[in-house]
Amino acid sequence: xxxxxxxxxxxxxxxxxxxxxxxxxxxxxxxxxxxxxxxxxxxxxxxxxxxxxxxxxxxxxxxxxxxxxxxxxxxxxxxxxxxxxxxxxxxxxxxxxxxxxxxxxxxxxxxxxxxxxxxxxxxxxxxxxxxxxxxxxxxxxxxxxxxxxxxxxxxxxxxxxxxxxxxxxxxxxxxxxxxxxxxxxxxxxxxxxxxxxxxxxxxxxxxxxxxxxxxxxxxxxxxxxxxxxxxxxxxxxxxxxxxxxxxxxxxxxxxxxxxxxxxxxxxxxxxxxxxxxxxxxxxxxxxxxxxxxxxxxxxxxxxxx
Amino acid sequence: xxxxxxxxxxxxxxxxxxxxxxxxxxxxxxxxxxxxxxxxxxxxxxxxxxxxxxxxxxxxxxxxxxxxxxxxxxxxxxxxxxxxxxxxxxxxxxxxxxxxxxxxxxxxxxxxxxxxxxxxxxxxxxxxxxxxxxxxxxxxxxxxxxxxxxxxxxxxxxxxxxxxxxxxxxxxxxxxxxxxxxxxxxxxxxxxxxxxxxxxxxxxxxxxxxxxxxxxxxxxxxxxxxxxxxxxxxxxxxxxxxxxxxxxxxxxxxxxxxxxxxxxxxxxxxxxxxxxxxxxxxxxxxxxxxxxxxxxxxxxxxxxxxxxxxxxxxxxxxxxxxxxxxxxxxxxxxxxxxxxxxxxxxxxxxxxxxxxxxxxxxxxxxxxxxxxxxxxxxxxxxxxxxxxxxxxxxxxxxxxxxxxxxxxxxxxxxxxxxxxxxxxxxxxxxxxxxxxxxxxxxxxxxxxxxxxxxxxxxxxxxxxxxxxxxxxxxxxxxxxxxxxxxxxxxxxxxxxxxxxxxxxxxxxxxxxxxxxxxxxxxxxxxxxxxxxxxxxxxxxxxxxxxxxxxxxxxxxxxxxxxxxxxxxxxxxxxxxxxxxxxxxxxxxxxxxxxxxxxxxxxxxxxxxxxxxxxxxxxxxxxxxxxxxxxxxxxxxxxxxxxxxxxxxxxxxxxxx
Numbered sequence: 003x004x005x006x007x008x009x010x011x012x013x014x015x016x017x018x019x020x021x022x023x024x025x026x027x028x029x030x031x032x033x034x035x036x037x038x039x040x041x042x043x044x045x046x047x048x049x050x051x052x053x054x055x056x057x058x059x060x061x062x063x064x065x066x067x068x069x070x071x072x073x074x075x076x077x078x079x080x081x082x083x084x085x086x087x088x089x090x091x092x093x094x095x096x097x098x099x100x101x102x103x104x105x106x107x108x109x110x111x112x113x114x115x116x117x118x119x120x121x122x123x124x125x126x127x128x129x130x131x132x133x134x135x136x137x138x139x140x141x142x143x144x145x146x147x148x149x150x151x152x153x154x155x156x157x158x159x160x161x162x163x164x165x166x167x168x169x170x171x172x173x174x175x176x177x178x179x180x181x182x183x184x185x186x187x188x189x190x191x192x193x194x195x196x197x198x199x200x201x202x203x204x205x206x207x208x209x210x211x212x213x214x215x216x217x218x219x220x221x222x223x224x225x226x227x228x229x230x231x232x233x234x235x236x237x238x239x240x241x242x243x244x245x246x247x248x249x250x251x252x253x254x255x256x257x258x259x260x261x262x263x264x265x266x267x268x269x270x271x272x273x274x275x276x277x278x279x280x281x282x283x284x285x286x287x288x289x290x291x292x293x294x295x296x297x298x299x300x301x302x303x304x305x306x307x
Numbered sequence: 308x309x310x311x312x313x314x315x316x317x318x319x320x321x322x323x324x325x326x327x328x329x330x331x332x333x334x335x336x337x338x339x340x341x342x343x344x345x346x347x348x349x350x351x352x353x354x355x356x357x358x359x360x361x362x363x364x365x366x367x368x369x370x371x372x373x374x375x376x377x378x379x380x381x382x383x384x385x386x387x388x389x390x391x392x393x394x395x396x397x398x399x400x401x402x403x404x405x406x407x408x409x410x411x412x413x414x415x416x417x418x419x420x421x422x423x424x425x426x427x428x429x430x431x432x433x434x435x436x437x438x439x440x441x442x443x444x445x446x447x448x449x450x451x452x453x454x455x456x457x458x459x460x461x462x463x464x465x466x467x468x469x470x471x472x473x474x475x476x477x478x479x480x481x482x483x484x485x486x487x488x489x490x491x492x493x494x495x496x497x498x499x500x501x502x503x504x505x506x507x508x509x510x511x512x513x514x515x516x517x518x519x520x521x522x523x524x525x526x527x528x529x530x531x532x533x534x535x536x537x538x539x540x541x542x543x544x545x546x547x548x549x550x551x552x553x554x555x556x557x558x559x560x561x562x563x564x565x566x567x568x569x570x571x572x573x574x575x576x577x578x579x580x581x582x583x584x585x586x587x588x589x590x591x592x593x594x595x596x597x598x599x600x601x602x603x604x605x606x607x608x609x610x611x612x613x614x615x616x617x618x619x620x621x622x623x624x625x626x627x628x629x630x631x632x633x634x635x636x637x638x639x640x641x642x643x644x645x646x647x648x649x650x651x652x653x654x655x656x657x658x659x660x661x662x663x664x665x666x667x668x669x670x671x672x673x674x675x676x677x678x679x680x681x682x683x684x685x686x687x688x689x690x691x692x693x694x695x696x697x698x699x700x701x702x703x704x705x706x707x708x709x710x711x712x713x714x715x716x717x718x719x720x721x722x723x724x725x726x727x728x729x730x731x732x733x734x735x736x737x738x739x740x741x742x743x744x745x746x747x748x749x750x751x752x753x754x755x756x757x758x759x760x761x762x763x764x765x766x767x768x769x770x771x772x773x774x775x776x777x778x779x780x781x782x783x784x785x786x787x788x789x790x791x792x793x794x795x796x797x798x799x800x801x802x803x804x805x806x807x808x809x810x811x812x813x814x815x816x817x818x819x820x821x822x823x824x825x826x827x828x829x830x831x832x833x834x835x836x837x838x839x840x841x842x843x844x845x846x847x848x849x850x851x852x853x854x855x856x857x858x859x860x861x862x863x864x865x866x867x868x869x870x871x872x873x874x875x876x877x878x879x880x881x882x883x884x885x886x887x888x889x890x891x892x893x894x895x896x897x898x899x900x901x902x903x904x905x906x907x908x909x910x911x912x913x914x915x916x917x918x919x920x921x922x923x924x925x926x927x928x929x930x931x932x933x934x935x936x937x938x939x940x941x942x943x944x945x946x947x948x949x950x951x952x953x954x955x956x957x958x959x960x961x962x963x
Contacts, residue, residue, distance in 0.1 A: 031952050031955055031956060032948070032952060034955065035948045035949075035951040035952040035955060036948055038948075038951045039944050039947045039948045039951060042943070042944060042947045043940065043944040043947075046939070046940035046943050046944060047937060047940040049927050050927070050936075050939040050940045050943075051935040051936060051937055051939075051940060052930075052931050052932050052935055052936075053927045053928070053929075053930055053931070053932075054911060054913055054929075054930035054932060055926045055927050055929060055930060056927070056936070056939035056940075057939070059939040059942060059943065060936075060938045060939045060942060062718075062726070062728055063726050063727045063728065064718065064728055064729065064730075064733070065722060065727050065728065065729040066729050066730065066733030066734055066736075066737055067733070067926075068943070069737055070733075070737060070740070070926060070927070071927070071943075073737070073740070073741070074925065074927065083947070087947070087950075087951040087954075088954075090951065090955070091951060091954050091955035091958055092958070094955040094956075094958070094959055095955065095958045095959045095962060095963065098959040098963040099962075099963050102963055131963075135962060135963065138962070139962070142961075161643065162494065163494075165604065166602060166604035166605070166642045166660075166661060167604050167661060184961070188961065243725075247725050247726055252726060253938070255938055255941045255942045255945060258942065258945055258946075259945045262945065262946075262949040263949070266949065266952050266953060266956065269953070269956060270956055273956070273959075273960050
């Protein structure tokens with residue numbers, strides 16, 4: 003119990019100490035999303051700014067008005083707004099891939115690493131991380147694909163019964179199991195990434211093997227840590243949606259913005275918390291001896307009086 | 308007592324023999340299934356059927372005795388019959404159209420043998436004239452598809468004189484498809500709709516018996532139905548009309564008998580899983596027994612279904628007229644089946660889920676309201692659904708908006724969940740706007756450009772046209788017109804002009820200018836505030852300082868009619884000193900300009916400020932403000948940004 007708590011709290015402490023990384027990534031996330039929303043913003047302003055009908059969107063949220071807006075020819079095709087958003091989401095993913103080595107290095111250090119060191123770590127590991135990403139995609143794809151197909155078959159079979167909730171719960175259970183398996187794969191590759199950065203390992207297969215061994219040996223501990231933090235993320239999301247719904251007036255654009263962005267900042271923070279947990283675990287593991295030496299037992303010679 | 312009376316009624320409905328013009332054969336004048344002391348319709352047909360359903364192979368063998376009363380005023384020697392289940396075959400007109408257009412979310416990409424359905428005549432006898440089985444002909448009055456077998460015709464040896472009777476004794480075999488077009492089986496559930504040979508309607512001097520098309524419905528004469536259904540004993544059965552008896556047989560089956568008065572179709576359902584909820588609605592003609600047949604997983608929704616059903620019945624009773632039948636059966640069909648949302652006389656299907664949130668009214672509640680509405684617009688006012696689909700679906704959609712808005716509020720009648728709202732009126736309008744000008748309302752159902760146009764025009768446009776008509780004649784007058792129309796034409800087959808003339812008569816107005824554009828034409832209505840300007844009178848003076856309330860302005864407003872639909876409209880101009888001016892424009896020209904000289908600048912201009920013209924294709928250009936308000940766009944952009952950020956985080960969360 004205390005060990006698990008320590009791992010989670012150690013990760014939290016590292017993430018708190020290095021919160022600048024979360025803030026920078028959040029700002030990047032926001033900036034890229036704003037770029038992605040630029041086309042949508044222009045299209046919406048062009049139609050709504052001078053129309054009294056748009057008031058139904060401000061003082062409330064009339065879905066019919068939104069649908070009509072999206073259907074207007076002058077608004078343009080939906081892909082014209084959605085494609086930039088998707089493109090900038092991919093840019094954020096690539097930026098995360100590129101800068102994560104620096105973050106891992108920073109998390110492993112007990113002092114603030116210089117900027118040059120951060121970027122050097124990023125530069126040195128970028129192709130290693132690309133290779134890790136590709137291997138992760140293959141392994142997660144295979145495992146996820148097999149599990150998805152298996153549960154889909156089960157759900158189809160359940161659908162042939164007359165118990166309507168059975169397919170739903172089959173899919174729900176399947177989804178949870180797939181989530182757990184993919185989380186294990188994620189832990190494995192988070193450890194491999196940490197190994198690559200902290201050991202400056204150019205042969206990523208060695209890090210993958212090392213990550214696999216560590217994951218297998220400490221699966222319970224690591225998985226519980228990740229699940230607990232994921233549950234915190236879920237709670238953050240639910241709380242954010244609740245606050246947005248219960249407290250923010252429909253016409254308060256700023257209020258909705260603040261609640262939404264605060265929620266997204268905290269959500270991003272939970273992922274960094276998971277990473278910090280893995281780094282804390284990795285550092286602790288490499289510092290501790292693999293096997294403790296046992297004292298040599300000797301037999302006392304009986305003294306005959 | 309009640310059962311004994313019904314058995315007596317059944318005996319009356321089974322004529323011992325039949326002969327042309329014989330007074331011994333008659334359509335029974337039973338009233339056991341209605342809250343009335345006399346028959347309500349001019350009864351043309353009496354169907355007496357005995358059917359046995361084989362649940363293992365989803366087939367049915369039945370005998371049908373059809374008594375037809377020739378009220379056409381002329382001798383008849385030819386009788387067409389609908390064989391609807393033959394539509395579910397690869398070469399039928401229904402399937403060809405479905406393949407071409409798609410229907411009910413099915414695109415028939417690949418032929419599925421489970422989609423096969425058939426209605427096979429095993430023998431066909433005309434009482435007193437002999438066996439005609441070998442002389443039956445398949446006809447195809449709507450197209451040249453020789454492979455279509457949804458209509459058959461028989462030529463009699465001796466014509467049936469005016470006011471004479473004829474009896475047909477038919478043996479037939481049905482194979483139900485896996486649910487298509489609201490009939491067939493799904494797992495161990497079955498819904499028997501359009502399952503028996505049904506005679507056409509003599510209408511306006513000719514037989515009206517169209518082939519089954521992918522997106523048209525039905526048309527039949529009123530009469531009396533006595534039906535015995537034999538099914539496995541484990542089945543829970545529901546059907547049109549009242550249940551007369553239920554008898555267990557020695558072979559593990561049971562026979563359930565039903566009787567219906569003044570109805571024009573008969574549907575039934577069976578499933579081992581139904582849970583039954585009984586309730587009563589006290590209508591103005593007497594009590595109506597409500598039977599709700601729920602899927603066990605949906606039981607938590609049963610009170611909600613009963614509530615909306617009774618609220619709807621109450622609204623119809625007060626606004627349009629009484630529901631005269633003694634029963635109404637609401638079926639919650641098997642999940643995933645294509646049997647949801649359908650109407651048959653005294654028998655409707657809804658459709659819900661076990662998780663449906665209270666704030667979502669646009670699914671099960673809307674469906675129940677809509678299907679019950681069909682008891683009036685189809686069930687009693689029995690219009691020709693092939694040729695005038697708008698008169699059942701569209702008028703029903705209009706009353707749906709009125710009833711749902713009255714129950715749940717105009718802006719929340721579809722959705723009121725987590726701050727998001729949607730109303731029936733806007734939902735219906737969007738449906739219409741999606742395909743606004745492809746087809747007129749007045750068109751044969753199977754001749755629309757495609758299924759989208761059929762749906763948008765017959766449902767959406769009709770409702771919007773009638774809602775907008777309220778702005779011309781007034782909401783109360785419109786309700787009185789609907790009430791008059793119902794009372795005048797219930798248990799008949801009115802035409803489109805019957806309906807339109809009733810509105811003109813009740814309102815006392817000549818509305819041809821409106822009907823010609825809205826019903827018979829494809830004109831689209833779109834008014835726009837082109838521009839507005841406020842220029843100081845002393846604009847030429849150097850160093851002019853504008854002061855609110857002191858500076859005099861020349862204010863101008865331009866309104867344009869962008870569409871080809873001409874309709875008088877109100878225009879409201881608001882000034883920054885609080886003044887408001889309302890103008891009335893007849894819309895005859897393409898544009899109009901209104902000018903004023905005031906010590907105030909124009910703040911905003913709005914066309915149709917009362918929001919009564921739901922017909923307008925673009926609501927955004929109906930108003931214009933002098934100052935921009937970026938709030939709505941900023942709000943949407945923030946939502947869009949948040950969603951984009953969340954998606955980007957999810958992507959990075961899993962992949963990095």
